[in-house]
Amino acid sequence: MTLPIPLFPRRARFRQVPGLAVAALLSLPILTSPGRAQEIGDTTRYLPPEIGSETPSFKPLPPPSLNFYGVPGVIDMPSGQTAPDGQFTTALAHFGGQTRVTLSFQATPWMGISFRYHGIQNWNMYGFETYYDRNFDVRFRLMQEARFRPEVTLGLQDFSGTGLFGAEYIAASKTLRTPAVWGSARDGGQLVVTGGIGWGRLGSYNNIGSFGHRPAYDGSTNFGGEPSYDQWFRGPYALFGGVEWRPNDRLGIKLEYSSDDYVTETQKTAVFEKKSPFNFGVEYQWTESSRLGLYYMYGSEIGASLQIQFNPRQPLTPMQQSAPLPIKPRRDWAGPPEAWTTDWVDSAEVRLSLRDRVAAELTKSGLVLESLELSGTEAELRYRNPRYTPAAAAVGRAARALAASLPPSVETFRLVPVANGMALSAVILRRSDLEALEYDGDAAQALRAVTAYADAPHGPGAGAMPGPDLYPDFSWSLAQYFAPSYFDPSLPFRLDLGVDLRLSYRPAPGWRIAGKIRQRVWGNVKDGRASNSVLPHVRTDQDKYAQHGTTIEELYAARYWRPGANLYARISGGYFESMFGGLSGELLWKPVGSRLALGIEANYAIQRDYDQLFSFRDYKVFTGHASAYYELGGGYKTQLDVGRYLAGDFGATFSFDRIFANGWSVGGFFTLTDVSSADFGEGSFDKGIRFRIPLNWMLGTPSRSGMGMLIRPVQRDGGQRLDVPGRLYDQVREAHRSGLDAGWERVWE
Amino acid sequence: MRTLFDIRAGAGLLLAGMLAMSGCSRGTEEAPTQLELARATQGVVSGLLQRRKAAPPPAFSRAQLETVGLPITGFVAENRDLSAYFFRTEARHDATPGLIEVWLSGDQKSSVTTRAGLVIATRGLGDDLLSSTVPMAGSGPAPGPLAQQIRYGDNRERGLRLRCDLADLGPERIEILGRSQATRHLQQSCEGAGGRIVNDFWADPRDGFLWQSRQWAGPGVGYLQLRRVIK
Numbered sequence: 001m002t003l004p005i006p007l008f009p010r011r012a013r014f015r016q017v018p019g020l021a022v023a024a025l026l027s028l029p030i031l032t033s034p035g036r037a038q039e040i041g042d043t044t045r046y047l048p049p050e051i052g053s054e055t056p057s058f059k060p061l062p063p064p065s066l067n068f069y070g071v072p073g074v075i076d077m078p079s080g081q082t083a084p085d086g087q088f089t090t091a092l093a094h095f096g097g098q099t100r101v102t103l104s105f106q107a108t109p110w111m112g113i114s115f116r117y118h119g120i121q122n123w124n125m126y127g128f129e130t131y132y133d134r135n136f137d138v139r140f141r142l143m144q145e146a147r148f149r150p151e152v153t154l155g156l157q158d159f160s161g162t163g164l165f166g167a168e169y170i171a172a173s174k175t176l177r178t179p180a181v182w183g184s185a186r187d188g189g190q191l192v193v194t195g196g197i198g199w200g201r202l203g204s205y206n207n208i209g210s211f212g213h214r215p216a217y218d219g220s221t222n223f224g225g226e227p228s229y230d231q232w233f234r235g236p237y238a239l240f241g242g243v244e245w246r247p248n249d250r251l252g253i254k255l256e257y258s259s260d261d262y263v264t265e266t267q268k269t270a271v272f273e274k275k276s277p278f279n280f281g282v283e284y285q286w287t288e289s290s291r292l293g294l295y296y297m298y299g300s301e302i303g304a305s306l307q308i309q310f311n312p313r314q315p316l317t318p319m320q321q322s323a324p325l326p327i328k329p330r331r332d333w334a335g336p337p338e339a340w341t342t343d344w345v346d347s348a349e350v351r352l353s354l355r356d357r358v359a360a361e362l363t364k365s366g367l368v369l370e371s372l373e374l375s376g377t378e379a380e381l382r383y384r385n386p387r388y389t390p391a392a393a394a395v396g397r398a399a400r401a402l403a404a405s406l407p408p409s410v411e412t413f414r415l416v417p418v419a420n421g422m423a424l425s426a427v428i429l430r431r432s433d434l435e436a437l438e439y440d441g442d443a444a445q446a447l448r449a450v451t452a453y454a455d456a457p458h459g460p461g462a463g464a465m466p467g468p469d470l471y472p473d474f475s476w477s478l479a480q481y482f483a484p485s486y487f488d489p490s491l492p493f494r495l496d497l498g499v500d501l502r503l504s505y506r507p508a509p510g511w512r513i514a515g516k517i518r519q520r521v522w523g524n525v526k527d528g529r530a531s532n533s534v535l536p537h538v539r540t541d542q543d544k545y546a547q548h549g550t551t552i553e554e555l556y557a558a559r560y561w562r563p564g565a566n567l568y569a570r571i572s573g574g575y576f577e578s579m580f581g582g583l584s585g586e587l588l589w590k591p592v593g594s595r596l597a598l599g600i601e602a603n604y605a606i607q608r609d610y611d612q613l614f615s616f617r618d619y620k621v622f623t624g625h626a627s628a629y630y631e632l633g634g635g636y637k638t639q640l641d642v643g644r645y646l647a648g649d650f651g652a653t654f655s656f657d658r659i660f661a662n663g664w665s666v667g668g669f670f671t672l673t674d675v676s677s678a679d680f681g682e683g684s685f686d687k688g689i690r691f692r693i694p695l696n697w698m699l700g701t702p703s704r705s706g707m708g709m710l711i712r713p714v715q716r717d718g719g720q721r722l723d724v725p726g727r728l729y730d731q732v733r734e735a736h737r738s739g740l741d742a743g744w745e746r747v748w749e
Numbered sequence: 750m751r752t753l754f755d756i757r758a759g760a761g762l763l764l765a766g767m768l769a770m771s772g773c774s775r776g777t778e779e780a781p782t783q784l785e786l787a788r789a790t791q792g793v794v795s796g797l798l799q800r801r802k803a804a805p806p807p808a809f810s811r812a813q814l815e816t817v818g819l820p821i822t823g824f825v826a827e828n829r830d831l832s833a834y835f836f837r838t839e840a841r842h843d844a845t846p847g848l849i850e851v852w853l854s855g856d857q858k859s860s861v862t863t864r865a866g867l868v869i870a871t872r873g874l875g876d877d878l879l880s881s882t883v884p885m886a887g888s889g890p891a892p893g894p895l896a897q898q899i900r901y902g903d904n905r906e907r908g909l910r911l912r913c914d915l916a917d918l919g920p921e922r923i924e925i926l927g928r929s930q931a932t933r934h935l936q937q938s939c940e941g942a943g944g945r946i947v948n949d950f951w952a953d954p955r956d957g958f959l960w961q962s963r964q965w966a967g968p969g970v971g972y973l974q975l976r977r978v979i980k
Contacts, residue, residue, distance in 0.1 A: 046943030056909055056944035058901050058968045313902035318875035318969060323860035326839040326851045368777050386779040390904050439849050439862060439869060441882030442898060444906060475776020479784040504778050661904040695782060699789045700875065705782035745898075745906040748879060749872060 051184045051249070060084060060314065061187050065244065065252055065283060065291060066307045068093040069157065070102025071114055071139060073171075074242030074256040075279040075295055075303075077202070079194040080151045080173035082141045085109040086658075088310045088666065088691070095295065095303030096272030097121040098265070103711075105666045105691070107658060108636075110141040113668070115689055115711065116158075117492065118165065125269050132489055133158075134713040135165050142170070150174040157201070160227045164264065167203075168233050169240075171196030183248030195241040198259050199233050205261035205277055207236035225683035225713070242279075252283035252291075258298070275299030283307075312664035317700030319662075321749050324365075324396070327403045329435040334408035342376025342409045354405060355465045361401035366702070367394060370418045370509065373464035379406055380414040382423060382460055388702050389663040389694060390743020391417055391735045395427050403434055416456045417735040420560040420726065421510030422568055423456030424735035425592045444745045453737050455592050458562040466509075473506040481518065485525045485542065486711060496523030496546065500553070510560045514725070516553040534679050535717040536619055538579070538646040542715065544610045545578055551612035553578055558726055566591045568728045577723040578612050580605045580646070582620075588728040590629075593737040597629040597729060605646060605722050621648055623722055629729055631738050635659045637667075639729075646720045649673035653719065661742035663694030663706055671719030679718070686719035688712035809834065811926050814979055821979040822852050823926070824861060826874060828971035834978065835861060847885060861966075861973065865889065866950075866959030868966050868973060876969020879906050884913050889957040890937050890950050891915060899967040909967065911941035913948075923951050923961055925976045930960050939965075 050057045064081035067073025070091030072081040083089065083106040091102045097120060104114040114137040123131035135158035145151035150172040158165035171194060178189035196202075200214065214235025242256030256279045265271040276299030283293040289310055295303035310316075334340060344350045351374050358381065359369040366387030373380040379402055385394035398415045413434075415427045433450045440446045460466075478501050485494040498520040505513045526547050531540035556574025563569045568588040575581040582605040590597035602624035609615040625643030632638060639655040651673025659665040670687035677684035694706040733739050772784040780788075814821050820837040835852035838860075842848060847865035854860065859873035867883040867890060879900050884893030890913075897909045918934040932951035939946045951961040962975045 049944040054945045055965060055971070056911075056942035056946070056968055058899070058907060311902075313905075315902065319900070319904075320873060320875040322858045323853060323872035325853075326860075326862075328839065329841060332841060384777065386777065436843060439843055439845070439864065439880070441845075441869075441880055441896060443870075443880040444898065470777070473777055475774070475778035477772065477774030477776075477778070477781050477784055479772035479774070479781045479787070481783060499772075500781070500783075502778075502781060504776065662902075664903070695785055695789070699785075701789070703785055704779055705785045707782055707786075743904040745879060745900055746904050749877070749900070 048187050051186050060311070062246075062249055062285065063087060063309055064192075065254075065293075066091045066102075066104075066305075066309075068095070068100055068303070068305060069114070069137070070100065070104050070116060070307075071112065071137060071155070072153075074194055074244055075254050075281050076258050076260060076297070077194070077198075077240045077242055077256050078139075078153070078155055078157075078169055078171050078196065079192065079242070079244075080153045080171040080196070081175075081192065081194075082106070082110070082139075082144075082151060082153060083112055083309075084311060086312050086660070088312060090308045091305060093303065093305040095297045096265070096301040098271065103689075104137075107666070112139040113137065113689075114139075115713075116165075117487070119492070120265065120271055122271050123269060128489070132487070132492055133164060134487065136160050136713075145173075145175060156232065159232070160225055163200075163228050163231060165201060166228060166231055167198055167200035167260075169196050169198040169202050171240075178245070178247070181247045183250055185246070185248040189248060190244075190246040192244040192246075193241075194243070194256075195239070197237055197239055199235055199237050200231065202240060202259050203235060203237040204263050205238055205259045207238040207259075210236045225685060225687070226677070250285045252281075252285075252293075254281040254283065254293075254295075255279070262298070272298070273300045279303075312660045312662065312666075312697065315662065315697045315700060317698065319696060319702075320700050321393070321702050321746075324400050324749065325404065327400060327434050327438050330408040330431070337408075340408040342407075344407050344409075345374060345376045352465060354407070356468055357405040358401050359468050361404055362398065365394075365397035365401065367398060367401070368470070369467040370421075370470065371460040371464040371466050373461050374406070374410065375463075376409050378412040378414065379410050380416060380426075380461070380464070382416040382418045382464075384418055386704065388746075389696050389704050390661055390739075390746050392740050392742075392744045393702065393746040393749060395740065396747035396749060399429055399434055403431055418509075419731040419735070420512060420558070420570075421506075421508075422560050422562055422732075423458065424732055425737075425740070426454045426456040427740065428452040428454065438748065443748050447747060448741075448744055453592050453740070455565055456562075458564075471506060471508050473504075475502075475504045477502045483523070483525065485528060485546075487713065488528050490529070491524070491527075494523075494525045494528055496520050496525045498522070498549075511557070512560070512726070513557045515555040518551045518553045520549040520551075531717075533681060533717045535647045535649075535675060536621075538607065538619070538621075538717050539715055539720045540717050541579075541610070545612060548611045551578065552614070553612070554725060556581075556725065560726075560728075563587070566594075568732055570726060570728055572724060572726065575608060575612075575614075576605075576725060579608055580722055581608055581616065582606045582722075584722070584724045586724075586728055588732060590729070590732050590736065595631040595633070595738065597733070599627040599629070599729060601625050601627070601643075601724075601727075603722050603724065621646055625653075625721070627729075629733075631733075635661070635742065641721070645671070645673055645718070646722060647675070647717045649675045649718055651675075651719060653721070657690075659742075662697050663704070664692065664697060666691040673719045675718035681714075681716050683714035683716060686712065686716060811928065811978065814926075817979070819979070820850070820977075822861075823974075823976040823978050824852070824854075825974040826970060826972075827974065828969075829874060831859070831874070835859075847888070861975075863975070866962065866975075866977075868964045868975070871966050871970050871973075874966075874970045876900060876967070878967040878970055884937075887957060889952055889959065890935055890948065892937075895939050897967050899969060901969070909942045911939035911946065913937050913939035920954065921951060925960060926978050932960055 064072040068076050073079045087106040089104045093100045099119045102116040106112045116135040118133045120131045137157045139155040143152040152172045155169050157167040173194040176191045178191050180189045212234040214231050238259035240259035245253045258277050266274045279297050281295035285291050291307040293305040297303045355372045362369050368384040370382040388394045402413050411431050413429045417424045437446045481500045483496040501517045503515045528543040531537050533540045558572035560570050570586045573583045584603040586601040588599040607617040607619040623644050625641040627641045629639050637657045641653040653671040655669035657667025668689040690710040692706045692708040695703040774780045821834050825832045838853045839851035850863050852861045862870040865888050869881045871877045879898040881897040884891045892915045895911045895913050898906045901907045916936045921934040933954050935950040937948040946965040949963045966973050
């Protein structure tokens with residue numbers, strides 16, 4: 001048995017040390033600190049019980065509070081604290097005419113990234129009355145908090161923008177436990193003491209020295225968006241600091257000394273008046289995920305903030321999936337194994353009725369039977385999974401459907417998840433293992449140990465029975481849509497809304513004809529900025545496309561098939577997206593157990609007319625990419641695409657995403673092409689962040705849907721890819737080894 | 750816990766409500782996200798409305814329950830709004846000693862599995878107890894290690910390991926749905942994983958059969974009360 005070592009969370013290697021040494025170590029007053037307990041992902045650390053209870057709890061302790069820049073911090077200053085791994089935060093803060101909205105994501109336990117939209121009223125400079133800016137930050141944890149040492153973070157604020165908010169800092173924070181007062185505290189009161197040194201904006205007040213030369217941002221030669229590394233840690237530096245006292249789990253009292261002199265805002269223009277470097281604040285935990293704050297800033301201004309923190313690992317509603325029916329061991333209902341004959345297999349009638357039973361069982365679990373092939377001792381089930389996010393949950397339900405329906409002689413189950421007619425993998429289970437392990441003390445891991453994975457044969461065998469009345473398969477839906485558009489300087493958020501009619505017709509396995517007809521009901525995207533791009537307007541004519549209310553968003557035919565072992569192929573033609581149509585072909589190589597996948601895609605894209613009906617414009621382009629996908633493990637995925645983009649530019653896109661087993665994903669990308677920054681325009685090159693929030697996480701019911709968002713600080717024409725529906729990689733990956741492993745724990749549910 | 754759930758439901762409702770209208774779909778394709786949201790919102794709204802005017806669960810008499818012809822256990826999930834009779838759908842053995850019984854709710858959405866009366870798994874209750882190894886001797890609870898695998902957060906499982914002691918609190922007469930029963934009250938205290946749990950068992954003095962118990966089924970499900978109404 002593994003020793004629980006609650007006091008020694010990150011040193012699991014000591015478990016290997018002989019017993020005496022472990023005992024000696026455990027008897028020491030081992031380094032521990034409240035800060036560490038906040039690592040949600042740390043499965044060896046046990047948290048204190050919740051208030052009013054003494055039972056063990058998995059509920060994480062309150063995370064560090066955020067500052068006005070939406071990163072762990074005091075009020076306007078950052079702290080050395082780190083958000084829990086995976087934490088996804090939104091902060092809205094306002095003071096002295098400045099409003100900041102920040103999205104942050106703790107991408108790894110040691111690295112956090114932020115995207116911020118910043119508005120300053122009464123700017124009255126450079127032709128802006130209100131000035132809007134977009135910033136990216138990155139923070140690295142240099143040292144983790146321990147009993148006698150603080151948590152230390154190095155941060156780059158606005159590291160690639162215009163540099164107006166540019167700052168670099170190293171901050172250290174130490175958390176001390178205090179008695180809880182004025183309310184209950186699960187882990188005692190907390191006093192967080194922070195000190196730091198800052199450059200740039202954070203070195204502008206009362207500097208204690210200067211290091212090198214910090215060049216000023218030059219808007220005439222610089223289009224922004226590129227890392228301003230020539231500025232980093234240059235110029236005057238100053239000290240800042242603050243304290244946060246959390247006397248209980250709801251209340252926070254903050255005091256800080258700011259090293260930001262707000263030179264531009266208070267001296268070059270008059271956004272507000274700064275009278276003091278000291279800021280004060282009170283914060284209140286309103287709900288489990290939201291915190292409100294009220295502040296007195298710089299001796300003259302009242303500030304307010306709202307902090308919302310989520311973690312992909314903490315569902316908004318706990319997942320509640322209907323209970324499965326138990327697997328009944330064959331010996332309880334079919335007599336001794338000697339009596340299990342295979343005579344039934346000779347009767348086509350019996351086999352068809354078995355297929356119908358399996359299909360009915362699958363339907364109860366929300367799965368669709370594509371085909372079933374039976375021999376006396378083996379069954380190969382091909383099924384579609386429109387319901388469960390982890391592929392393993394569907395595997396479990398499919399296995400139960402077979403166990404509940406098939407004659408006792410069938411011992412081997414080959415479960416083949418299918419998407420668009422393509423067999424994605426084969427999960428091979430023995431029925432006797434299912435019977436033996438359902439109530440094992442470690443049932444999921446025990447079953448994992450006896451499960452085999454393989455590439456699935458290309459098509460169902462000759463004797464396979466297709467799903468009853470499945471093809472031709474027609475589906476439709478009518479649902480509302482919301483199409484936002486961001487960051488127009490005259491109106492930062494625009495929205496179109498209306499209804500989408502989706503149609504899908506599958507004449508045979510592997511074929512799909514699909515369409516989406518859109519009717520706008522209301523919207524103001526059409527009033528957006530006209531393009532000033534010097535490149536072909538492949539993406540920036542958004543306003544022209546938005547002039548039309550009834551449009552065909554998609555109308556295409558696609559054929560998917562398996563050309564060989566580990567190979568997947570797609571060919572599609574039609575109207576792929578609102579701006580382009582044409583022809584597209586794709587080939588993907590991905591072995592079931594491989595972390596690496598390679599793909600190639602070639603498209604002939606024709607620009608669609610602004611009315612988005614059937615006609616095209618004159619612009620045509622050959623575009624395509626060679627892609628490499630690599631899973632780093634732990635849900636981290638990288639992708640490199642090299643090729644030609646829609647504007648005819650050549651280059652490469654690098655993407656990095658973190659995918660959680662429940663379907664959450666957060667990531668970012670950038671594209672560098674042979675288009676110069678001057679031709680590209682504002683932002684210099686294409687980049688963006690994207691995230692997806694799955695409905696199962698929000699609603700607690702099984703679902704594969706999610707709400708996604710892709711945010712580009714600026715939409716330009718360089719480095720743009722065609723949006724082809726039904727690309728191969730994502731549909732293949734989730735049913736391969738890593739995708740099955742990621743949610744394997746749900747196999748018995 | 751109740752208020753917490755309300756807040757979560759409220760937050761879910763708000764998020765869903767922001768995006769929801771109405772729609773419809775037909776066929777085997779996945780429904781569009783917006784449509785699922787709309788449906789979920791309707792569900793949450795009607796759920797909230799129903800809860801507000803929720804009638805107490807119908808009170809069955811022993812005679813009515815006996816007509817079902819299946820063993821029945823009454824369950825109360827203290828953390829959840831759940832108080833219901835579950836019917837036995839499975840009784841079997843595997844390589845580990847102790848009769849396994851699977852109890853299914855009337856709506857077939859939730860189930861609880863016991864081994865010799867000790868809770869070893871739950872389904873459909875949210876953050877379920879996936880599997881466990883329980884300390885037992887003969888046909889009842891015993892001192893020893895307790896290991897639970899809990900589904901948690903991001904479709905992962907987390908293990909909890911506790912060490913249990915057992916105390917005999919002496920004879921106690923209990924009443925289950927109008928029938929009086931002589932029992933011995935056994936109390937199992939388990940420590941570990943940063944906390945402490947207390948499981949209570951009321952066992953038949955003759956054969957150790959568990960007539961009634963209060964058992965902890967992990968941080969998500971919390972304490973469950975079990976009353977064996979029909980043996």
